[in-house]
Amino acid sequence: AQTVTQSQPEMSVQEAETVTLSCTYDTSENNYYLFWYKQPPSRQMILVIRQEAYKQQNATENRFSVNFQKAAKSFSLKISDSQLGDTAMYFCAFAALTQGGSEKLVFGKGMKLTVNP
Amino acid sequence: DAGVIQSPRHEVTEMGQEVTLRCKPISGHDYLFWYRQTMMRGLELLIYFNNNVPIDDSGMPEDRFSAKMPNASFSTLKIQPSEPRDSAVYFCASSTGTGVFWNTIYFGEGSWLTVV
Numbered sequence: 001a002q003t004v005t006q007s008q009p010e011m012s013v014q015e016a017e018t019v020t021l022s023c024t025y026d027t028s029e030n031n032y033y034l035f036w037y038k039q040p041p042s043r044q045m046i047l048v049i050r051q052e053a054y055k056q057q058n059a060t061e062n063r064f065s066v067n068f069q070k071a072a073k074s075f076s077l078k079i080s081d082s083q084l085g086d087t088a089m090y091f092c093a094f095a096a097l098t099q100g101g102s103e104k105l106v107f108g109k110g111m112k113l114t115v116n117p
Numbered sequence: 118d119a120g121v122i123q124s125p126r127h128e129v130t131e132m133g134q135e136v137t138l139r140c141k142p143i144s145g146h147d148y149l150f151w152y153r154q155t156m157m158r159g160l161e162l163l164i165y166f167n168n169n170v171p172i173d174d175s176g177m178p179e180d181r182f183s184a185k186m187p188n189a190s191f192s193t194l195k196i197q198p199s200e201p202r203d204s205a206v207y208f209c210a211s212s213t214g215t216g217v218f219w220n221t222i223y224f225g226e227g228s229w230l231t232v233v
Binding site: 042043044045046047050091105106107108109110 | 150159160162206208210221222223224226227229
């Protein structure tokens with residue numbers, strides 16, 4: 001079974017600074033996707049970024065980038081130039097690629113990020 | 118597109134009552150997921166459907182929980198009888214594929230259930 005661990009329950013950062021959220025996972029699969037989802041106070045789950053495990057290049061979406069270390073099973077999210085609107089819960093998630101079928105999206109417990117003015 | 122639509126947004130009910138949560142997935146999405154979020158357990162997948170057929174219901178906590186998808190545009194999650202420990206936010210989500218055809222899963226805004 002796959003597991004996703006977010007060891008930091010809460011972090012805070014000053015506006016315009018850079019912050020890194022950590023995530024580790026455990027799996028015996030070789031092909032999979034990793035995701036970071038954001039959940040603002042409205043409770044909506046919003047996809048921030050995703051990474052295919054077979055790609056060596058780290059994914060980037062504007063101010064959001066990941067550091068994917070496959071051997072270490074680590075998948076951290078870096079938020080540059082933090083904005084007040086980044087305040088939210090952030091969830092790391094994992095999904096295995098299976099041929100001819102589907103897999104569950106497994107979430108970590110989440111981490112609360114607060115961006116202070 | 119209106120996104121995934123869930124109702125009700127908030128429900129408070131008494132223990133023992135039946136609760137029905139509703140979901141309308143994004144048009145054209147053939148996968149539908151029900152998740153439950155609690156402080157203790159985080160986000161858990163309860164059940165998911167592909168083309169209206171339940172594929173994996175191993176996350177459904179017990180027989181009090183049931184889910185149906187009578188057509189491509191509607192699904193329900195029912196709890197009967199409800200218990201205080203069922204209090205949680207229930208999310209519905211949809212996508213156009215998973216596995217080797219993985220695509221982004223879009224979540225609804227959630228149904229916040231409180232059982233007293």
